[in-house]
Amino acid sequence: MPAQHLVPVVPLSEDACAPYGRMLGVPFQPGGAAPGFSNPSTDFWRAHVFSPGQDGQTEVLWVNYRGRGPVNMLEVHYLTEQAIVPLTGAIVHVVANSQADGSPDLASVRAFRILPGQGICMDPGCWHATRVAGGEATCLMLTRRSTTLDLIAHMRDHAPATESALRPVAAFALDL
Secondary structure (H helix, E strand, O other), rough: OOOOEEEEEEEHHHHHHOOOOEOOOOOOOOOOOEEEEEEOOOEEEOOOOOOOOOOOOEEEEEEEOOOOOHHHHHHHHEOOOOOEEEEOEEEEEEEEOOOOOOEEEEHHHHEEEEEOEEEEEEEEOOOEEEEOOOOOOOEEEEEHHHHHHHHHHHHHHHHOOOOOHHHHHHHEEEEE
8 A cells, every 4th residue: 555545534334344343332222132121211232242362351441542643553463352432532443354364454444433432343353553633532442451461561571472463554644
């Protein structure tokens, strides 16, 4: 993908998200297949059964995103799904599938505008990056405890990563 390539940012939808994972924040559907409950005071329903992978422990993180520039690095997690739900502002979340050799398939790159109250749960092997159009957005992230520790050790201490990878890519801009 050339450095001048501009990736359009589209609203998150169930169909557009399907090749990379699933959309979170789909409205309650009374009588639908997902277990749920509704009364005048509250609604709750299953959005997704999260999979941290074999023997994984699920972890909730708070993440502050501030990146605004072109995307020149993608991240992947091999063992776990990862969910991101913006809380304080919209994010632009870039996703790409993996090729047969595990590298990012840049032909599959999509960028989704995700508003507070929506979210994305990426499949293992989904390459990704996050940007903001404003100053900062705080998000809730659901991931695997060992993946977080592995990524921290890699980024902070330069230890070899085993559950994740960061891969430089030819820079591309987002059509915000």
